Amino acid sequence: MTRNMDTSEVIEVIADLCKKACYELNDNLIDALKKAYTQEESPYGKDTLDLLIKNAEYAKQEQIACCHDTGTAVVIMEIGQEISWSGMPLVEAVYAGVRKGYEEGYLRKSMVRDPLDRVNTGDNTPCVFHPEIVPGDKVHITVMPKGGGSENMGAFTTLVPAVGEEGVKDFIMKTVEYAGGMTCPPIIVGVGVGGTMDKCAWLAKKALLRPIGERNPVPHYARMEEELLEKINDLGIGPLGMGGRTTALDVHIEYFPCHITALPVAVNLQCHASRHASAEI
Numbered sequence: 001m002t003r004n005m006d007t008s009e010v011i012e013v014i015a016d017l018c019k020k021a022c023y024e025l026n027d028n029l030i031d032a033l034k035k036a037y038t039q040e041e042s043p044y045g046k047d048t049l050d051l052l053i054k055n056a057e058y059a060k061q062e063q064i065a066c067c068h069d070t071g072t073a074v075v076i077m078e079i080g081q082e083i084s085w086s087g088m089p090l091v092e093a094v095y096a097g098v099r100k101g102y103e104e105g106y107l108r109k110s111m112v113r114d115p116l117d118r119v120n121t122g123d124n125t126p127c128v129f130h131p132e133i134v135p136g137d138k139v140h141i142t143v144m145p146k147g148g149g150s151e152n153m154g155a156f157t158t159l160v161p162a163v164g165e166e167g168v169k170d171f172i173m174k175t176v177e178y179a180g181g182m183t184c185p186p187i188i189v190g191v192g193v194g195g196t197m198d199k200c201a202w203l204a205k206k207a208l209l210r211p212i213g214e215r216n217p218v219p220h221y222a223r224m225e226e227e228l229l230e231k232i233n234d235l236g237i238g239p240l241g242m243g244g245r246t247t248a249l250d251v252h253i254e255y256f257p258c259h260i261t262a263l264p265v266a267v268n269l270q271c272h273a274s275r276h277a278s279a280e281i
């Protein structure tokens with residue numbers, strides 16, 4: 001049966017999610033930071049992790065942004081195919097939600113209207129909006145504010161298939177090593193393998209939403225995730241680049257079938273302020 005919805009119903013929900021995501025780092029992330037604190041061997045790394053945890057707790061308690069860079073708002077909307085929309089264009093309602101959330105929440109507006117003329121739009125719109133059609137009659141919304149420092153250090157390449165798993169791991173390691181402390185570690189490493197250039201980058205972004213500690217169900221990807229995590233933590237970059245064993249909290253690889261001639265790989269890095277909040281309506 002069709003469910004009728006007015007697009008304006010998403011505005012308030014998105015506004016609240018923008019604020020919640022920027023104010024409250026999720027428990028899964030805080031637990032991972034606390035575990036890293038107990039295991040970190042470097043005194044500088046340990047002190048830095050302690051500061052990051054205290055900062056996150058203070059932001060949540062005071063309901064203020066946990067980082068000044070409240071990012072590009074990435075809005076992912078899984079829309080049940082049984083929904084029939086009325087009202088303003090959905091994308092306009094999504095922008096209105098982001099505008100409201102960033103305004104009400106005193107969140108920094110970081111979007112420029114044109115990458116070359118650099119004039120700030122003043123309300124953090126447009127956001128990056130990913131609608132997906134799924135079975136059912138619900139709308140599942142995730143807001144993921146993505147900070148510039150970590151986003152800037154992502155990379156994409158299309159390898160020749162002959163380089164195989166070793167080539168993929170080498171590209172991931174080079175990307176993380178080059179990024180160094182500029183991504184505000186400890187990071188989460190999101191990897192897309194396969195698809196086309198656009199699909200691959202999207203897989204890498206979505207990989208960042210998987211809970212820390214959860215492995216890819218396919219054994220060889222799970223094994224690669226564990227191997228890469230260990231190698232990355234052997235780099236010694238450490239929390240905020242201060243040195244130490246905690247450079248990454250996890251590595252998440254997502255894959256998709258691809259063309260016989262190609263082996264696309266995208267790496268999307270996420271800083272310790274890994275913010276995302278979700279709701280279902």
Ligand code: SF4
Pocket residue numbers: 067068069070071146147148149150151182183184271272273
């Ligand atoms: S990379 Fe993350 S923690 Fe660092 S300034 Fe940007 S949003 Fe903040």
